[in-house]
Structure formats: C-alpha cells, structure tokens
Amino acid sequence: MIKIKTPSYMTRMMLSYVLLALVASALGIGSVYTIQRSITSSQAKIANRALMTRRATHLHDPLEERRRIERLFADSKDKEHIDGWNVADKEFSEALAALGRIDHRKSMQQDLKRVEVANNKVRRNWLRLIESFENRNDFSVKVQDINDEEDLEAEIFSMIETERTLVKTTEESALTEVNRTLERSFLVSGIVLVFAIGMALYMSSTLKKPLRQLFDAAKRISKGELGHKIDLDRPDEIGDLTTAFDEMSTELNFRQEKLDKNVADLQSAKDLLETYSHDLEFKNKELESFIYSVSHDLKAPLIAIQGFLTMFANEFDEKLSHKAHFYLSRVRANSEQMHALIRQLLELSRIGENSDTLQSINMQTLVDETLDDLSLQLESKRAKVRLVGDWPEIIGYPLSVKQALRNLVDNAIHYKSNSRRLEIEIGVEETSSFWHLYVRDNGMGVDPVYHKNIFDLFERAGISQTMNEQGTGMGLAIVRKIAENHGGTVGVKSKLDNGSTFFFEISKDIAKKEEARLEV
C-alpha cells in the first residue's frame, strides 16, 4: 500500500525552484527599476540645472544694456536714457526672480541673494547718480563704481559656475548610483547563484544516496538475493519508491519460495512416480516370470497326458467302442487346446527377453522365414500370398517381429472365409517415424464393435471357442505387446465378411528409446 506523504520531494523541488525564480526575477526587476529611477531623476536634475544655466546667462543682456545706457548717460547727460535703464533693470530683476522661482534650494537662494545684494549696490549707485544730477546738476559722480559692477558680474558668474558644477556632480552621482545598483545586482545575483547551486547540490545529494541503494539492491536481487530490502524511511516519492521496491522484493521472495516448494513437491511426486513405476515394472517382470514357470510346469503333466493318450489309442484302438473313440478324441482336442494356450502364455511372458537382442533385421529374410514356418498350413489352405513393398533393413527384436508376423498370418489362416480362396498380402510402408507392417486378408473379417478390444488378452471378437479350437485369445495381445516393445502401436481395419488388415508399427527410434529406457 503506497501513501503519498507531504511535503513531497517533487513539491519541495518545485517550490524551491519557483522561489529561486521569484527572487531572481524580483532582483532583476528591482535593479532595472532602481537604475531607471536614478537615471530619470538625474535626467530631471540635469535638465533643471541646464535650464538654470541658460536662464542665468539671460542675466547678462539686461546687465550689459544697463551699463551701455549708463555710459551713454554719462556722455550725453540726456535724461532720456533713464527710462531705458529702468526697462533694462526691470528685465534683470525679472530674470533674477524667474531663477528664484525655478530653484528653491537654499544654496541657490543664497546665491540669488548675493546677486541681489550686489545688484542693489549697483542700483543704489545709479540712483545716487541720477539724484545728484537732478538736484544739483552735479556730474562729479560720472559713472558707476566699477568695482560694484564687477562684484555683481562675479556673483552671477559664480552662480553659473555653481550651477555648472552642480550639473556635473549630478551627472556623476547618477552614474555612481547606476554603478552601485549594478554592483548590488551582481552581488545579489551571485548570492542567488550560490544559493541555487547549494540547493541543487542538496537535492542531488538527497537523490544520490537512495538511488545508489536502489541500484545496489536491484543488483543483489538480480544475483538471486531475493527479499533484500532497502528499509529507507522517507516521507516523499523516493520513500514511496524504496517502499514499493521493498514490497516487490518481498513479494518476489515469497513467490520464489512458493515456486521452490512447488518444484520440490513436483520432484518428490516425480520420485514417487518413478518408484511406483519401478515397482510396477518389477512386479510386471515378476508376474511374467510367474506365468512362465506356471506355464512351463503345466506343460509337463500335459505332455504326459498326451503321451499316454497316444499310447492308449495305439494299444487299445481295436478294442475301443465308437463312443470311447469319440471321448478319446475330445480328450485329445482339449489337451491340444490346452497345449496351445500354454504355449502362447509362454510366448507372451517371454516377449522382450534378454535372448532377443535389438539388432538390424533384414525384413525380406525374416518374412521369408516366417512364411517357411507356416508353409504347411498355407499349403493346406491353398493360400495365395503376395508381398508388397521394398523390404528394408530395420532395427528391432528379430524373434519378436517374426512372432508378431507369424501370429497375424496365423490369424489370417484361421479366420479365412469359407466362400473364398484365402489371399494374404504382407507389406511394409515407411512413415516419418515408423515402419508400418501389415497383413491383409480376404477372410471373414471383424465386426467393428470388436475393434477396440480385439487386441486385449483372451478377447475373441465374437468367435466362440467351438468355432475355432486353435484360437487362444492371446495371439493379438502378443502382437500388441511386441509393437509396444518397439515403441509402436497396433490396429485393425475390417468389416464383417470383408477381409481384415492388421498392422503393427516399429519405431525408427527404437534404438534410442531403448538406450534411454536402460539408462533410467
């Protein structure tokens, strides 16, 4: 179960970066604003000073005019000039007042005051001149005191210089302020950068350790150390990841253990099965050897019975009644039936015995031998035998294969049709993994309802004992066992009164299969 805890690693990281961005942006905006403002204010100040300087120069013209009129008056003594002087004086006063209105700074006002004081001196000098001219026509005071005039000019000049200096200072201070602001910005940027680097280092260091642990843990798990845990208690995504990883590791371990247990269970089941299989094989062998010895032991008394029967018949033949002959023939027939049964039981029990070794078989020779063995019976039934196909060399148990073939041909002879001459076809077909050997006849055939069980022991396919006294019900069971010993199957295709085709298969891999079987 995964619970998202707060504040998450992602949230913290996001917040940190947003904060950093905000700080950096604020700093940038602040710096730009500061610089802009200082530049603007400096510009205003500089503009103001420039205006002042311009206006201050306006003082010169009326002053010059006044001095020109004073000189004219001194020369001509014409009263006409007094008005001109007053106009110029008024102009000067107005220019001065205008300066006073523009700049209210104390230093400026003081400068203006000094100019006014100097001007007043000049004006008093003029008034005195005028007064003395009007009252006494005295022209002893001919011109202005040149010193006062010069004082006034000096004051004006000094004022303009002061303004000029002020403009320069203002420019310099504005520049200084911009520089300072830039420096401050750089400093703060530096601090922000250091802080950002620090934060990045912190973030990466908090990531690095758990990532390393995850990497190591994943490696250990991949090397088979299932269930290995990181056990990192962190209230963020990294913590969630490691917790999920631990859970995965535990689950993997749990499943592996379950799997191991299943495999172990399966192995023990397999062992048990093998034991049973061996037991079964052993018991089967035991049963076969039991059948063998019982059959063999049954044979000895039977042979004695048959021997004495023969002697009895030979010696007392003429003395026996017709009935006695009949009884005797029944005894003989039954003892022969019993003999056949015992012989087939012996055959069945001896299939695949050590004396029959796996080897290369020339099938042509084997088929010829089989037909030779049965030649008497075949001739007596006037059977026509046809061999089909190229007879190969195969690997198998020769005695068994011969017996299987003989049993099938034997069946064809025993179950011939009463209305047709017996025809038998013996053939071999090759498939990808088997030799398919078949015996086809035109005999009485087998009802399909018996096909399923016909290869079972003592199964007679609806044929009663009286119909065929030679039949033991074991011939096809023997064929099946031989086929199975050769890794193949048996089968029949037949219809009642329409002939039969019996086949058995021999695996081409029988040598390999036997090798594998013997190794177990």
Added chain:
Amino acid sequence: MDGQLEVLLVEDNTDHVFLTKATLESLRERFPVTIHVVTDGQEAIDYVEKSPPYGNINTPDFILLDIKLPKRDGFEVLEFFKSDARFKTIPIVMLTSSDDEKDIARSYELGSNSYISKPTGTDELASKLESLGIYWFTTNALPTKSTL
C-alpha cells in the same frame, strides 16, 4: 546286449521317462538301444565322466537331454559336454517340453545335434534319430544291421 546303442536319457519326470522309453521301445526294430536313465544334470555329467557311482559303464552313443532339470539344467549339461574335447563328439538330442524358439536357438548355439519338442510321436523321434544316424553309425562303425 552286443551291437546295441547305449542311450543316456536325462529326465526327471518319471512319466516322461516311461513315455520316452516306450517310444524308443517301439522303434527297437530300427534302433536297437540300451537306455540308461539319470534324473538330474549333475548325474548326467557324473555318468559320462564315469565318476562314482558310475565307475563301470560304457560311454553313451547318444544323449537325450531335457532342459528343465534339477541341480544343473540341460543347457549347462549341453555346454559342459560340447566344450569338453573328450565328450563333444557324443551326439546330443534335446528332448524337451519347450517349443520356445529361444530355447531351440540356444540349444543349437551351444552345439546340440538335434532338438525334439515333447510330446514326440514315434515317427518324429525316428526321423530325428535317422538324420543323426549317418553321423554316429559311420563314426562308430556299427553293425551292418543298423544301416537302413
């Protein structure tokens, strides 16, 4: 009886002994034989080797040998005689209740001269003995009476 063949019958079943003897008896005209019976494999070997208690007997002219015998079975006895230079010329006929191909094959492998499945009729026994007859009659130079 002079001129008669000495036969050793190795058989443990008394009924079978009786029947074989009766069959041979019925062939007396063609094969005059003297029958000696032992009932297990070891006795057969002792008899032929003339070990006690068989000190004073003639070597048999041929042996009728059952397979299933007490002590040492027919195959062992057959192998013993056929691998011994002193006895290997003695014809041995396997006379047994087994008609198993494997037993027949093994018998011939071990050197038996003939093989007869019980119960045997007189005709079958006679024909088998005749087929062997050429061999032992010529080698043993028997009386002319027996050359049929």
